[in-house]
Amino acid sequence: MADGPAIAPGDGAEVVLSVRELTRTFALGRGQHVHAVAGVSFDIFAGETLGLVGESGCGKTTVGRAIMQLPPQSSGEVILEGRPLAQLSAAELRASRGRLQMVFQDPISSLNPMRTIGEIVMTPLVVAGQHDRTARERLARETLEAVGLDPDAVWKRHPHELSGGQCQRVSIARALVLRPRLLICDEPVSSLDVSVQAQILNLLEDAKARFGLTMLFIAHDLAVVKNVSDRLAVMYLGRLCEVAPSGRFHEHAAHPYTATLLAAVPEARPQGKRQRNRMPKGEVSSPLNPPSGCRFRLRCPFTTERCAAEEPQLRPIAPGHLVACHFPLAGGSADAKP
Amino acid sequence: MSAASPLLSIRDLKSYLRTPHGVVRAVDGVSLELAAGRTLGLVGESGCGKSVLARSILGLLPESILIKAGGEIRYEGRDLRDLSERELRSVRGREIAMIFQDPMTSLNPVIRVGAQIQQALRLHLRCSRAEARERAVDLLDSVGITAPARRAESYPHELSGGMRQRVMIAVALACGPKVLIADEPTTALDVTVQAQILDLLQELQEKRGMALILITHNLGVVAGMADDVAVMYAGRIVEHGPTSALLAAPRMPYTAALLRSVPRLDDPVHSRLETIGGRPPLLIEPPPGCRFAPRCPRATGLCAQDPAETREPADDRGFRCWHPLEAAHG
Numbered sequence: 001m002a003d004g005p006a007i008a009p010g011d012g013a014e015v016v017l018s019v020r021e022l023t024r025t026f027a028l029g030r031g032q033h034v035h036a037v038a039g040v041s042f043d044i045f046a047g048e049t050l051g052l053v054g055e056s057g058c059g060k061t062t063v064g065r066a067i068m069q070l071p072p073q074s075s076g077e078v079i080l081e082g083r084p085l086a087q088l089s090a091a092e093l094r095a096s097r098g099r100l101q102m103v104f105q106d107p108i109s110s111l112n113p114m115r116t117i118g119e120i121v122m123t124p125l126v127v128a129g130q131h132d133r134t135a136r137e138r139l140a141r142e143t144l145e146a147v148g149l150d151p152d153a154v155w156k157r158h159p160h161e162l163s164g165g166q167c168q169r170v171s172i173a174r175a176l177v178l179r180p181r182l183l184i185c186d187e188p189v190s191s192l193d194v195s196v197q198a199q200i201l202n203l204l205e206d207a208k209a210r211f212g213l214t215m216l217f218i219a220h221d222l223a224v225v226k227n228v229s230d231r232l233a234v235m236y237l238g239r240l241c242e243v244a245p246s247g248r249f250h251e252h253a254a255h256p257y258t259a260t261l262l263a264a265v266p267e268a269r270p271q272g273k274r275q276r277n278r279m280p281k282g283e284v285s286s287p288l289n290p291p292s293g294c295r296f297r298l299r300c301p302f303t304t305e306r307c308a309a310e311e312p313q314l315r316p317i318a319p320g321h322l323v324a325c326h327f328p329l330a331g332g333s334a335d336a337k338p
Numbered sequence: 339m340s341a342a343s344p345l346l347s348i349r350d351l352k353s354y355l356r357t358p359h360g361v362v363r364a365v366d367g368v369s370l371e372l373a374a375g376r377t378l379g380l381v382g383e384s385g386c387g388k389s390v391l392a393r394s395i396l397g398l399l400p401e402s403i404l405i406k407a408g409g410e411i412r413y414e415g416r417d418l419r420d421l422s423e424r425e426l427r428s429v430r431g432r433e434i435a436m437i438f439q440d441p442m443t444s445l446n447p448v449i450r451v452g453a454q455i456q457q458a459l460r461l462h463l464r465c466s467r468a469e470a471r472e473r474a475v476d477l478l479d480s481v482g483i484t485a486p487a488r489r490a491e492s493y494p495h496e497l498s499g500g501m502r503q504r505v506m507i508a509v510a511l512a513c514g515p516k517v518l519i520a521d522e523p524t525t526a527l528d529v530t531v532q533a534q535i536l537d538l539l540q541e542l543q544e545k546r547g548m549a550l551i552l553i554t555h556n557l558g559v560v561a562g563m564a565d566d567v568a569v570m571y572a573g574r575i576v577e578h579g580p581t582s583a584l585l586a587a588p589r590m591p592y593t594a595a596l597l598r599s600v601p602r603l604d605d606p607v608h609s610r611l612e613t614i615g616g617r618p619p620l621l622i623e624p625p626p627g628c629r630f631a632p633r634c635p636r637a638t639g640l641c642a643q644d645p646a647e648t649r650e651p652a653d654d655r656g657f658r659c660w661h662p663l664e665a666a667h668g
Contacts, residue, residue, distance in 0.1 A: 195383065
């Protein structure tokens with residue numbers, strides 16, 4: 001049996017998105033396949049931000065795209081507000097886009113360079129069948145204002161005339177113009193300078209409050225994800241290894257991989273020279289040929305025979321805190337021993 | 339910046355760039371010093387001129403673009419700006435080496451990595467082919483590449499990002515330079531791999547007593563690596579000093595704002611980040627006064643007119659600001 005649902009404490013909150021046993025396989029030719037996502041389950045509750053964090057190649061972007069059905073999952077289910085997306089017709093799926101929108105990493109290449117900002121932000125309304133031009137324009141202008149842009153100043157501009165931060169604001173406006181329920185942000189700030197990054201993160205928090213959004217925030221930067229997320233899910237080689245309320249991570253990280261990630265984040269504080277050799281040797285194993293048992297075991301300092309024989313499943317160790325490890329860390333801090 | 343006599347000393351350097359839109363004053367009066375064996379962190383956001391500064395040191399900017407508008411770069415008694423291309427070639431790699439952000443585009447994709455290290459060796463040192471081959475394998479071993487003899491036969495695309503950066507470091511270290519300039523060496527890497535590469539740089543530096551200029555936008559990387567920090571904004575160094583003191587109590591408002599805009603792991607969830615309003619000035623026609631003044635909450639009329647010269651009150655600290663933040667209390 002694969003891992004059970006990774007849900008938060010049962011407090012009766014409405015589930016907006018439910019992902020069950022999601023897998024995504026890509027064919028590489030010559031009969032080879034890569035399992036980019038190998039069985040991931042989680043729920044996102046109304047009004048919360050779930051952060052999905054992991055290193056390149058862990059499958060976090062593939063999860064986001066599978067939820068958008070771009071392309072759909074290979075197996076498993078994506079259930080938005082009670083409706084399994086894979087079972088919808090093309091027209092129904094298009095209608096569901098109004099409830100589910102995405103912001104991408106590269107703000108400049110994700111905007112059509114030939115269109116003006118006004119056209120870009122109105123496009124989702126056209127696709128959604130809003131035929132009244134004045135209504136479209138009013139909504140688009142309202143949304144541009146909500147993301148901190150002056151609609152008159154940018155309306156007739158093209159993406160290349162704006163800065164990276166402004167383009168990301170336009171992307172967010174385009175995603176919000178349909179007033180979606182769920183917003184998926186895939187590395188929305190990783191190509192921006194830190195001062196601009198802070199502006200966009202604050203903007204996303206404001207937009208969430210103003211439009212009552214539920215969010216999935218995908219990123220590699222643990223400090224960024226932790227700052228905006230109510231709960232965090234850590235992913236490694238196509239699997240979830242830990243899910244917990246964000247506040248618990250700093251003190252109570254239980255998966256050795258989470259502890260490794262935390263220890264690797266360089267922090268801008270007066271600290272003297274960094275300690276060396278706190279990282280496990282070796283690099284992320286290939287998803288083409290993942291190790292048997294626990295996928296992190298080849299880099300894990302605490303690995304045993306059991307880790308090779310038996311794949312650990314996500315299980316609760318505290319309220320709302322799930323970990324997929326046979327020997328979760330007790331103290332949980334980055335330097336703790338099990 | 340340090341008591342020991344500097345190995346590399348840059349005085350009032352001005353490197354301007356010709357562009358279709360006009361002359362960009364990318365580096366506009368930068369002074370800094372680097373002592374043997376020390377690490378200087380050069381921090382700034384995109385477009386502040388930090389990479390142009392690094393490339394100016396090694397004369398890597400094409401003559402057709404670069405305008406040498408003044409200043410000097412003294413290395414062991416010589417001004418690198420006066421050297422001919424031929425003389426510079428004997429400095430590059432052998433005395434001062436450089437590694438770049440993207441190891442994929444900086445390594446030659448059609449040459450095996452071992453051969454690329456041998457090229458660097460044979461360019462500067464008199465050694466036979468066999469010796470060069472042996473030393474290349476030793477170098478790969480010293481940068482932590484497992485099975486170095488086998489890996490020497492690999493092409494860059496066969497290696498992971500972290501391994502490619504290790505190869506780049508091996509190429510840079512081939513001739514035992516005294517100064518290594520690392521321009522965003524870990525920006526393209528995952529955090530755990532970044533930590534491994536920083537480990538390696540620290541270890542090699544200790545072993546070889548090499549001086550390091552670490553250019554990065556990541557204040558966290560600087561905090562753990564650098565003895566001294568120089569913060570660059572709009573073509574100028576706006577604050578410098580010993581790393582811990584500078585991070586604990588920045589004097590220049592830009593440094594302070596930059597530090598507060600980065601989320602920290604121990605911040606409470608959903609804490610609001612400080613932002614810096616506006617954008618850096620265009621360096622084609624920079625404002626006459628302090629370049630940060632248009633965005634600075636402390637700016638006055640004086641700041642808009644007069645660029646503050648660098649003040650060095652004490653403790654190796656220096657900053658360009660008319661209205662600095664309080665010095666550390668206690």
